[in-house]
Amino acid sequence: MIRRLIVANRGEIAVRVFRAARELGVETVGVFPRGDAGAAHLKHCARVERLEGDDPRAAYLDIEGVVAAARRAGADALHPGYGFLSENPEFARRVEEEGIVFVGPAPGTMEAFGVKTVARRLAKDAGVPTVPGTDGPLGDADEAGEAAERLGFPVLLKASYGGGGRGIRRVEGPPGLPQAFEAATREARQAFGNGELYMEKSLSRPRHVEVQVLGDGRGAVVHLFERDCSMQRRNQKLIEESPAPNLDEALRRRLHADAVAVARTGRYRSAGTVEFLVTPEGHFFLEVNARLQVEHPVTEAVTGVDIVRSQLALAGGDLALPAQDEVRLSGHAIECRINAEDPRLNFLPAPGRVVHFDPPGGPGVRVDAGLLEGGEVSPHFDSLLAKLVVHGETREASRARALRALEDFTVVGVPTTIPFHRAALQSAAFVSGRYDTSTVGELGPLARPSDSELEAAALAVAVARFVRPAPARAAGAQGAAGKEPPSALRGAFGPRGGGWFHEV
Ligand code: ADP
Ligand code: ADP
Numbered sequence: 001m002i003r004r005l006i007v008a009n010r011g012e013i014a015v016r017v018f019r020a021a022r023e024l025g026v027e028t029v030g031v032f033p034r035g036d037a038g039a040a041h042l043k044h045c046a047r048v049e050r051l052e053g054d055d056p057r058a059a060y061l062d063i064e065g066v067v068a069a070a071r072r073a074g075a076d077a078l079h080p081g082y083g084f085l086s087e088n089p090e091f092a093r094r095v096e097e098e099g100i101v102f103v104g105p106a107p108g109t110m111e112a113f114g115v116k117t118v119a120r121r122l123a124k125d126a127g128v129p130t131v132p133g134t135d136g137p138l139g140d141a142d143e144a145g146e147a148a149e150r151l152g153f154p155v156l157l158k159a160s161y162g163g164g165g166r167g168i169r170r171v172e173g174p175p176g177l178p179q180a181f182e183a184a185t186r187e188a189r190q191a192f193g194n195g196e197l198y199m200e201k202s203l204s205r206p207r208h209v210e211v212q213v214l215g216d217g218r219g220a221v222v223h224l225f226e227r228d229c230s231m232q233r234r235n236q237k238l239i240e241e242s243p244a245p246n247l248d249e250a251l252r253r254r255l256h257a258d259a260v261a262v263a264r265t266g267r268y269r270s271a272g273t274v275e276f277l278v279t280p281e282g283h284f285f286l287e288v289n290a291r292l293q294v295e296h297p298v299t300e301a302v303t304g305v306d307i308v309r310s311q312l313a314l315a316g317g318d319l320a321l322p323a324q325d326e327v328r329l330s331g332h333a334i335e336c337r338i339n340a341e342d343p344r345l346n347f348l349p350a351p352g353r354v355v356h357f358d359p360p361g362g363p364g365v366r367v368d369a370g371l372l373e374g375g376e377v378s379p380h381f382d383s384l385l386a387k388l389v390v391h392g393e394t395r396e397a398s399r400a401r402a403l404r405a406l407e408d409f410t411v412v413g414v415p416t417t418i419p420f421h422r423a424a425l426q427s428a429a430f431v432s433g434r435y436d437t438s439t440v441g442e443l444g445p446l447a448r449p450s451d452s453e454l455e456a457a458a459l460a461v462a463v464a465r466f467v468r469p470a471p472a473r474a475a476g477a478q479g480a481a482g483k484e485p486p487s488a489l490r491g492a493f494g495p496r497g498g499g500w501f502h503e504v
């Protein structure tokens, strides 16, 4: 059994893990870098450890720094959350060398699934269809050219070590390929520390459907059904739902079985996700995310399984997985990612201070948030500030509930994706459940804020700060109190500020 857990992360996911740990009676330790002492997640843990270094992002990525903090804290287990070091096998190995339980897959599993070409081979060996592409990495631009001729344009150059929607470059035809190859190699080296590329055929209008799995590390794997994550911008998810709408029942069962087959090849331990692309031609393995995923709460809502609690129990060595037929799906759940981004400016990240934060509540509504009112959305970190997850008896009930909750959701100080979600959930494509990864890009041109909207936003900021002055920031935190973030006027709208799309 785990006694003291350190969470090597921040924001909503650190809060999420602390909640599960505290319910299990596990002592909790949070970490923070210089300048982040006021971060929201630190309010949810029993004690804190500071990470060394001046660059806040680098501090979370510093393997030895994080391991040292775990040692100082006397932690016997570490949860990595998502992003940062969560899929780094070297980190997992270092943690285990210290005699600390890594809450996640075995390092060897992460090593295999973390390299997309290796994961594709494992899937193929398990008899699972993969997206048409190269079997291994591409040696040079000439090899890329031959592969592209064989697959047929358009193709995607993908970083073997990529993730988070980055490291994917589309090439329309032969003339652009050599240059794209050089640029993608360079970018991959810079972003992921390894320039290796492979190629996939660019599928036309695929759906992204993924299957949540849990494994006990001894070969037993169960699935927790699927999620549709096709509502994306820049290859990143904005809305997820479970179950996937309009999915042929035989195909659904095939996806579940194939996900389990892939996870079994590695004797998968802990929670993981097997991602697929689905087209009218069939389903194709995409990759495995060997970690907890952002959108895990939609699965928790429809199955009643607490995935983080399961991870902790599995890591502590005391969970027998449920039998597959004991995992039941009930109702329908939708998640909206509330990012500090301006949907009118192509989802430009918009860091700044959140002067007013008033999340919705009521039956079937869950908000996982990672900030405090008055807190700073830092340019150093992810723009995700909260997740709205709703559960209803039917898809339509769930959609109506999400719209109601979005109306009740007020964030003042930074622009957010809330207006996008309100428009997207009412779009014909989403209402019919017939959408794919191109849908978000086609929802219509984004309206610029009008002068009156800007005035209303400025007024809202002023009123919110008057009514509830921001708390004093911890020493060293960014953004002096009283100094208005420049983004404040760019769009800080209450729930009823509309007009994001000309037409939806
Ligand atoms: P999910 O599959 O859980 O939706 P995302 O792709 O949204 O995950 O990624 C979750 C977080 O992890 C984001 O902050 C994303 O930028 C980050 N992330 C995921 N994979 C990588 C990676 N290989 N390198 C850097 N950041 C990553
Ligand atoms: P990441 O590791 O960054 O999550 P993925 O390989 O999972 O990268 O792809 C992310 C998204 O990019 C997919 O959900 C999909 O929208 C798009 N994508 C990836 N590969 C293809 C492909 N071969 N054809 C069409 N779209 C793709």
Ligand code: MG
Binding pocket: 275, 287
């Ligand atoms: Mg992916």
